[in-house]
Amino acid sequence: MFDGMSRRVVSLWFPRLASDRVLRQYPIDGPFALTLKQNNANRIYCLNTEAIAQGLQQGMPYSDARAFCPDLKSAEAQPQYDLKFLQTLRRWATRYCPWVGLEGENGLVLDVTGSTHLYGGEEVMLSDMRSRLMRAGLSVQIGLADTRGAAWALAHYGEGVAASGNALPAIKSLPVAALRIDEKMSISLQRLGLRTIGDLAKAARAPLTRRFGPKLLLRLDQALDRQPEEISPQADAPHYAVRMTLPEPIGLLPDVMAGTERLLIQLCAKLKSQEMGARKLCVTLRRVDQDHQQVELRLARPLRNPQRILPLFERGLSEMDAGYGIDMLRLEATEVESLPVQQVSHVSDGGKDKLDDLISRLGTRIGLENIQRFLPADSHIPERSFIVASAAYSDPARTWAVINKRPISLFPPEPIAATGPRPPQRFRWRRMFLTTGRAIGPERIAPEWWLEDENWRSGLRDYWRVETRQGRRLWLFYTPQNPGWFVQGEFA
Amino acid sequence: MQPTDQIPFPLAKTRTHEVCGAGSHVFAFALAARLGQHVMWLRESWDQQQINPIGFAEFIEPADLTLCKTEHQLETLAAAEEALRSGAVALVVMTLSKPIGLTEGRRLQLAAREGKSTGLTIIPEGHGSNAAETRWRCTPVFDADTTAADSTLQRWELIKNKSGTLGVWHVRWNVASRRLVMVPPSRE
Numbered sequence: 001m002f003d004g005m006s007r008r009v010v011s012l013w014f015p016r017l018a019s020d021r022v023l024r025q026y027p028i029d030g031p032f033a034l035t036l037k038q039n040n041a042n043r044i045y046c047l048n049t050e051a052i053a054q055g056l057q058q059g060m061p062y063s064d065a066r067a068f069c070p071d072l073k074s075a076e077a078q079p080q081y082d083l084k085f086l087q088t089l090r091r092w093a094t095r096y097c098p099w100v101g102l103e104g105e106n107g108l109v110l111d112v113t114g115s116t117h118l119y120g121g122e123e124v125m126l127s128d129m130r131s132r133l134m135r136a137g138l139s140v141q142i143g144l145a146d147t148r149g150a151a152w153a154l155a156h157y158g159e160g161v162a163a164s165g166n167a168l169p170a171i172k173s174l175p176v177a178a179l180r181i182d183e184k185m186s187i188s189l190q191r192l193g194l195r196t197i198g199d200l201a202k203a204a205r206a207p208l209t210r211r212f213g214p215k216l217l218l219r220l221d222q223a224l225d226r227q228p229e230e231i232s233p234q235a236d237a238p239h240y241a242v243r244m245t246l247p248e249p250i251g252l253l254p255d256v257m258a259g260t261e262r263l264l265i266q267l268c269a270k271l272k273s274q275e276m277g278a279r280k281l282c283v284t285l286r287r288v289d290q291d292h293q294q295v296e297l298r299l300a301r302p303l304r305n306p307q308r309i310l311p312l313f314e315r316g317l318s319e320m321d322a323g324y325g326i327d328m329l330r331l332e333a334t335e336v337e338s339l340p341v342q343q344v345s346h347v348s349d350g351g352k353d354k355l356d357d358l359i360s361r362l363g364t365r366i367g368l369e370n371i372q373r374f375l376p377a378d379s380h381i382p383e384r385s386f387i388v389a390s391a392a393y394s395d396p397a398r399t400w401a402v403i404n405k406r407p408i409s410l411f412p413p414e415p416i417a418a419t420g421p422r423p424p425q426r427f428r429w430r431r432m433f434l435t436t437g438r439a440i441g442p443e444r445i446a447p448e449w450w451l452e453d454e455n456w457r458s459g460l461r462d463y464w465r466v467e468t469r470q471g472r473r474l475w476l477f478y479t480p481q482n483p484g485w486f487v488q489g490e491f492a
Numbered sequence: 493m494q495p496t497d498q499i500p501f502p503l504a505k506t507r508t509h510e511v512c513g514a515g516s517h518v519f520a521f522a523l524a525a526r527l528g529q530h531v532m533w534l535r536e537s538w539d540q541q542q543i544n545p546i547g548f549a550e551f552i553e554p555a556d557l558t559l560c561k562t563e564h565q566l567e568t569l570a571a572a573e574e575a576l577r578s579g580a581v582a583l584v585v586m587t588l589s590k591p592i593g594l595t596e597g598r599r600l601q602l603a604a605r606e607g608k609s610t611g612l613t614i615i616p617e618g619h620g621s622n623a624a625e626t627r628w629r630c631t632p633v634f635d636a637d638t639t640a641a642d643s644t645l646q647r648w649e650l651i652k653n654k655s656g657t658l659g660v661w662h663v664r665w666n667v668a669s670r671r672l673v674m675v676p677p678s679r680e
Contacts, residue, residue, distance in 0.1 A: 354578065354579065354580035355530055355558070355580045355581065357578070357580070358532075358574070358575060358578040358580040358581070359558070361574060361578070362560065362571050362574055362575065365567070365570065365571060365574065366560065366561075366562055366563070366567055366571055370537070370560060370561040370562065371558060371559070371560055371561075372558070372559040372560075372561065373554075373555070373557070373558055373559060374545035374554045374557065374559070376545075376554075382544070382546075385546055386544070386545045386546060386554075388559065391558055391559075396555035396556075397554075397555060398553065398555050400545065400546065400549050400553075400554055402546055402549050402550070406544055406546040406547045407544055407547050408517050408518065408521070408543065408544060408547035408548050409517055409541050409542060409543050409544060409547065410541070410542050410543075410544045410547075411540050411541045411542065412540055437634045437636065467634055468634065469634045470634065471514065471631055471632040471633050471634050471647075472514050472632055473632060473644065489544065489547075490514070490517075491547070491644065492517065492518045492521070492547065492548070492550070492551075492644055492665065
């Protein structure tokens with residue numbers, strides 16, 4: 001390593017991360033377990049120390065655990081929140097060094113090279129970590145070594161610190177499973193009599209590689225610093241929120257708008273640097289009486305232009321009740337989408353921008369999902385040959401295949417009294433007496449049997465274009481399998 | 493053709509108009525085709541009668557139409573006013589089921605003037621508002637001796653006009669050229 005300073009790596013293992021997280025929020029005395037549904041059976045996911053003392057094990061069926069330990073309290077595991085919690089811990093761990101990565105689902109790895117002296121040495125730093133984590137209610141096992149592999153081994157199988165320069169004495173008595181190999185391999189090694197890392201290090205290398213592949217010795221070499229292994233620090237996810245605290249409470253709409261504008265300019269600069277655009281924005285106004293009010297804005301298109309977003313907020317903000325005044329504004333982009341930088345074109349696209357702004361503005365009034373557009377769909381059933389999609393979340397389609405003449409308006413089939421496979425000469429529809437002047441057809445449309453559709457239970461339909469002497473041109477159909485006549489649409 | 497009595501179509505811009513009758517949809521789409529740009533179509537969500545994009549594709553591109561679903565007529569009017577005022581669309585079409593008062597009609601007129609856009613309300617017969625610039629009654633006509641089955645004959649009746657005379661025209665939509673063709677009414 002550089003300047004003769006050897007690399008030092010800390011591995012933190014939280015053996016009961018999931019249950020510790022839940023018990024931090026809802027402290028419980030006595031045995032406690034988290035269960036997770038796996039393969040249709042509720043199994044134990046994570047236990048606390050009391051439950052382990054009762055002899056329960058991870059992975060056993062929950063019903064068995066209840067039988068062994070009748071006073072077991074349990075809750076459902078939520079692995080996604082555990083991961084989030086681990087991310088929080090990762091961010092906390094950057095107080096010790098900037099290089100912190102995740103190690104599996106319940107561990108962290110820190111490259112503390114050159115930062116231990118800031119805490120007064122390695123031992124002091126480790127005890128500081130331990131005491132802080134214990135105070136937070138987390139059980140932790142810590143290993144420190146020159147390599148990631150050795151630190152991992154120490155954290156998981158007997159805590160400790162490996163001396164700088166040579167990790168072997170510290171880890172040689174640990175079982176081979178401490179080398180991060182799978183269970184099958186470790187059992188095979190134990191059958192060969194290679195029980196500890198020390199045994200393995202002494203064994204001949206060539207037969208081992210032949211038998212177990214290169215992975216085993218790679219893990220050993222990584223632990224003993226004969227092979228490099230990197231630690232990938234994770235970057236914080238970009239956070240799109242800005243806030244402003246005011247020395248004097250404000251209440252007038254122009255003031256609130258001015259504050260929002262300042263926040264918008266900041267936020268948009270941040271969005272621009274990440275090449276993102278906001279899809280959903282939320283302004284939180286904190287009043288002097290600690291009450292919160294929120295204005296949400298959903299945009300028809302990702303945007304990061306403060307001048308265009310600000311007027312869209314006006315309607316929502318004008319409806320707020322300022323009470324005794326507002327002393328804090330917070331603006332957050334709750335939903336962002338990537339918006340790459342685009343070359344400015346000399347062809348004006350102002351009309352489209354105006355339309356998008358109109359859709360956003362109408363969206364605040366009637367809901368963005370109620371503003372829709374037609375998209376073609378691949379079906380020959382008249383009412384399914386197009387779909388109605390939200391305009392904000394779809395692109396217009398220019399390819400419409402019109403094969404047969406179709407009515408300009410459609411409605412649910414309305415029965416009329418008629419018999420026979422030919423269109424009736426006279427019929428009554430919507431209280432009008434109509435006579436057929438000309439009928440064109442039939443065009444047979446079969447139901448799509450692969451889709452269940454209540455309206456097509458009557459089977460095949462023979463469609464007719466009927467021009468009535470009274471003027472209206474209707475779309476009639478006859479169902480031969482279940483005789484009946486219906487009107488479904490009107491032609492242009 | 494009627495050289496002396498030209499049809500006032502397309503309708504006067506920056507105004508709102510009304511249309512009733514069974515041919516209202518054809519009228520609206522013919523107007524949209526003439527104005528050429530984007531169309532905003534508002535209707536109430538309970539309305540079962542749906543415009544069919546494959547049907548109106550012979551008038552305008554379905555991509556040029558944005559549909560708005562509103563909960564009740566008050567919302568329709570508010571949204572239409574906003575759309576007219578923004579100037580982002582050339583034509584705003586709304587379906588109304590109840591008569592609107594003079595105030596609402598006047599508000600729509602002002603919004604259309606401000607946004608330089610055209611408004612068209614599809615109304616039930618006899619529900620017109622006094623504020624509308626023109627009112628049309630459109631009815632399809634059965635044409636006994638036509639051979640061209642793809643074009644449709646319509647009788648467009650101008651029953652109210654604030655700045656001109658009334659009249660009746662027989663028109664046909666020509667699908668190939670996407671334009672209106674006037675037909676002499678003497679054939680009736």
